Structures are given as structure tokens and as C-alpha cells.
Amino acid sequence: MNIKGNTQSKRLNFWEKIYLPEVVKGLAITIKQAAQPKMTRQYPEEVFEPDGSYRGRPVLVLEEEGERCVACGLCSRVCPALAIEVRAGETERRKERFPELFEINMLRCIFCGFCEEVCPEEAIVMSKDNEMVFEDREEAILGKDKLLIPIAQLQDRLDFLREKQYYNHN
Numbered sequence: 001m002n003i004k005g006n007t008q009s010k011r012l013n014f015w016e017k018i019y020l021p022e023v024v025k026g027l028a029i030t031i032k033q034a035a036q037p038k039m040t041r042q043y044p045e046e047v048f049e050p051d052g053s054y055r056g057r058p059v060l061v062l063e064e065e066g067e068r069c070v071a072c073g074l075c076s077r078v079c080p081a082l083a084i085e086v087r088a089g090e091t092e093r094r095k096e097r098f099p100e101l102f103e104i105n106m107l108r109c110i111f112c113g114f115c116e117e118v119c120p121e122e123a124i125v126m127s128k129d130n131e132m133v134f135e136d137r138e139e140a141i142l143g144k145d146k147l148l149i150p151i152a153q154l155q156d157r158l159d160f161l162r163e164k165q166y167y168n169h170n
């Protein structure tokens with residue numbers, strides 16, 4: 001090894017000087033990788049169907065009796081992006097309070113899942129929905145009409161949360 005000043009250089013042998021073995025090694029890696037299963041997806045022709053661990057846009061759980069949310073406001077308080085706005089109203093139904101207004105600003109949401117984790121009613125969960133297109137800022141603020149999703153469509157996520165013991169407030 002020659003050391004001149006601060007620079008170091010290594011004496012190369014014949015094969016190293018012509019680079020051929022390294023080129024062959026590189027090609028072998030490329031060919032090996034080309035034979036591996038493809039990781040790319042021809043979206044949107046091939047639809048992505050994630051499992052319950054996926055965190056898509058947050059939504060509200062809708063049961064037969066109505067929404068689960070009792071408008072406690074915890075999700076709104078914990079949201080680091082200040083994306084959730086809840087206004088409570090009173091009702092005669094099974095639960096005394098319900099969200100008169102519930103909005104999530106999807107331009108702010110960072111899909112952290114804190115709202116889901118903190119909810120005492122298992123009323124807000126991360127769905128599988130990952131297809132969001134907005135033409136203006138107003139459209140990105142989702143109200144109850146877009147947030148309330150029937151529980152049957154959210155069962156995978158609810159099962160996943162129970163299995164991983166996210167919910168321990170029972």
C-alpha cells in the first residue's frame with residue numbers, strides 16, 4: 001500500500017486493472033435479481049388489497065344502532081396534526097352524546113393512528129382506504145357523510161387491533 005500525503009492507493013493486480021471479474025459479478029447480481037418475484041404493481045389495473053395491519057385514512061365506525069363515537073374529543077386532543085374537529089351534541093339514544101360535527105382534514109392527517117389508539121369507544125379506526133383525490137382544500141375536509149363506514153367493512157382492522165392488544169380499556 002502506498003501512502004502519499006493524505007491519499008491512499010492500493011496496487012491493483014492484473015484482473016483488478018481490467019475490471020472484468022467485477023463486471024461479471026455485477027451482471028450475475030442483476031440476472032439473479034431479474035429472476036426474483038416482481039415487487040412492482042400495475043396500479044390501478046392491479047388493486048392493492050392490504051390486510052388489517054394497514055393504516056389508511058381514519059374513519060368512524062357505524063353500527064346498526066348508529067355511530068359509536070360519543071364525542072369525547074380525545075382523538076382531537078391527541079392528534080399531532082390538529083386535523084380533527086369534533087362538536088358534541090346531545091341525543092336521546094343509547095348514548096347521551098354524539099358528534100354533531102366530526103371532521104378530519106386529510107391535508108393535515110399524517111396517518112399516525114394516535115386517534116385510533118386513544119379512542120375509548122373503538123369508534124375511530126384506520127381503514128384500508130388509500131385512494132384519495134381532492135380538487136380543492138374544502139374537499140379534503142371529510143365530514144360524517146364520508147367518515148362513517150359500516151362496521152362490517154372495518155372488521156379486519158378491529159380484529160387486528162384486538163389481536164395486537166391495542167385496545168385494553170375493556
Ligand code: SF4
Nearest residue numbers: 069070072073075119
Ligand atoms: S372518535 Fe373516539 S376519541 Fe374521538 S370523539 Fe369519538 S369517542 Fe372520542
Ligand code: SF4
Nearest residue numbers: 079109110112113115
Ligand atoms: S391518524 Fe394521526 S394525524 Fe390523522 S387524524 Fe388521526 S391522530 Fe390525527
